[in-house]
Amino acid sequence: MTGKWNESMSYxxxxxxxxxxxxxxxxxxxxxxxxxxxxxxxxxHFAHKINSFDTAPKxxxxxxxxxxxxxxxxxxxxxSKANFEKSSDVNN
Numbered sequence: 366m367t368g369k370w371n372e373s374m375s376y377x378x379x380x381x382x383x384x385x386x387x388x389x390x391x392x393x394x395x396x397x398x399x400x401x402x403x404x405x406x407x408x409x410h411f412a413h414k415i416n417s418f419d420t421a422p423k424x425x426x427x428x429x430x431x432x433x434x435x436x437x438x439x440x441x442x443x444x445s446k447a448n449f450e451k452s453s454d455v456n457n
Contacts, residue, residue, distance in 0.1 A: 372397055405442070416440075 368374035373396040378386045385391075398409040406412075414420050417440070421431040430436055435450035 366394070367391070368394075 366374055366376050374394040375391045376394050377391045378389045380386055398411060400407040400409055401413065404413075408416070421429070425431055433450070435447045438444075438446035438450055
């Protein structure tokens, strides 16, 4: 295996000494997806999908961060409201 955890990882079959086997080539295990254009958080499509309130399971625990008003305000781009909610007694 070779690469950087935040860019890409590749692999190649090797012998017991760690030398690449003849006739094999380096293959990508994964690559960082491009961030969506004009996304202030630089999230990929996947990151948006798993973090979105819209795609969250229907029955969430009351403590789930999807339900936090500060997080929702941040998702909507309302930094003032997010800061207010984050520091309010309700969330502490």
